[in-house]
Amino acid sequence: MTVTIYDVAREAKVSMATVSRVLNGTAVVKEDTKKRVQDAIARLGYRPNAVARGLASKKTRTIGVIVPDVSAAFVAEVVRGIEDIATMYDYHIILTNSDGETDREVDLIGTMWEKQVDGIIYMTNKLSQEHISAFEAAQIPVVLCATEDLERRIPSVNIDNRQSGYDAGEYLLTRGCQTLAYVTTETGYSVLADRRGDGLARCVPAEQLNRIEIPDGRYHTALPVIKEMLSTSNIDGIIAASDELGLAAIHAAQDIGKNVPRDIKVMAFDNTRLAEMVRPEMTVIAQPMYDFGAVSMRLLTKLLKDEPVENYSVTLLHNIVERQST
């Protein structure tokens, strides 16, 4: 039925060990027997069974990817980066969504162990001690991707979130804004958002800084809330935690008769496709989404090969892309 390494061995008149050798280049094989084996493989249309291989070698060439939600533009881009580099290094990815629920996230680490993944790339809003313990228990190399681990206990790839918050504030202040609003998701929900808030607060005096929390981070919930705030204050600069919230801010301003950027300047974090497709095009703190994924995966391959790693917590650069909303 299905052709095994044993069939190939018989066809090539060698032992299965030799077939395995030419398959994996794990030892020198005489040129002409190697040829015989390769011919046999082609003739039989043989394909090695990765599961059997995984059981024998204890390496599956599969890595687990745990993210909050692939359907979010930011995350999808990161996943694309992961998958591209994974393919490059001959790995596959098992993708799972956690919806940011800690229980599920921790549970998934165990499930990934069952699947015998060689490594895990992990993305979450809030890293707890439970996660760390689960990682340790699983004994699997982990790379945190675009998630804050303040104590830097786990290899990770991130930008300097605090600095990015600072930069955003400075950018707006420099351009003459007097009163800022920081539109973000729920406090404490995201360590990452907190860090940005810290940086922002470090740059902007408290009396000039307002905060609007949109728990679900959605455009339609944000719109009326921001509109309300804008019409009862003299805010002239908005920093949004995502492009979607940034767009809500722009529309809210327009809805109460303000001009963006003349009356109110708006900038947002991320730089997904949305930012450059709306009008006015949005100024953003661009995050290297694809690279978050690509670099995380690259780092993981090094960890898996025990290659020397110069830095276990990589900091990627963010940058301001100036467009028409400021």
Add this chain to the structure above:
Amino acid sequence: MTVTIYDVAREAKVSMATVSRVLNGTAVVKEDTKKRVQDAIARLGYRPNAVARGLASKKTRTIGVIVPDVSAAFVAEVVRGIEDIATMYDYHIILTNSDGETDREVDLIGTMWEKQVDGIIYMTNKLSQEHISAFEAAQIPVVLCATEDLERRIPSVNIDNRQSGYDAGEYLLTRGCQTLAYVTTETGYSVLADRRGDGLARCVPAEQLNRIEIPDGRYHTALPVIKEMLSTSNIDGIIAASDELGLAAIHAAQDIGKNVPRDIKVMAFDNTRLAEMVRPEMTVIAQPMYDFGAVSMRLLTKLLKDEPVENYSVTLLHNIVERQST
């Protein structure tokens, strides 16, 4: 080191077969020995090795998902649907991007065989005989997801694309448009787009129908092209093959001083988040993206269980969501 089923057996003073039985509920086990086994499992923190299990049972509870590009909003939403239902039925997904390259797509089918996936969910723009042959050679259940297979040789989940094209044309004609433009990606690249074009042509007289092709389907490439066409013709209705192209059409119209929807009506296919976040909010032919994925996965579970399936090619409903751009 790692605790195996054998360790559990010893700890519970039963045979490994019995442990396997309580693990899989594959046979009746006396209540009290079952309890002993479960205690042993808990005590040792045992987790079954899915790879060994896969080798022995020839079932991996993993399905391969082949898509053009997860970073596209449409696709990401579909993948989310797949993964949700996969989780529900205790499957995992291996995700790969093909970039729509036939060679890579066919190659991936072989790779998925190596990984011993139980089934494949497949999404592509153009299904060729090569694909079909590869599916047959691999002997793995396949469900086509949001991809046109005109001959219906493979189980699939789709909408009635031709009808959707017809509906779009009719909608605009009914609202008084005289001259339409269909903004789409490259001809022949996508069977799906062709079908929609067919339906549209069936509804709209040729002399009232123009066609604009944007090979890469991107907003920024489309914008100048559409603007050019709009300023040299009297088009008063646009149907775009995606939300992104639809937005380009709206902006193009505005750029030449036209009002949407008064002077030019614009509608688009898909209904990603973008459609309801822009201004004017876009009228769309909504596609059940999440359901494409969810239903595909559900269908696949049935195929895998040899459950009776009433219909091997499921047609989901599309519908027009009327907003402000028409």
Add this chain to the structure above:
DNA sequence: CTGTTAGCGCTTTCAT
């Protein structure tokens, strides 16, 4: 209801 015994298809010593 439970135990024994073969494998599943491959990698990996250990010999030769």
Add this chain to the structure above:
DNA sequence: ATGAAAGCGCTAACAG
């Protein structure tokens, strides 16, 4: 340079 043989950790007959 190649072959023989022993697992990897589990499922699945087959007995009893």
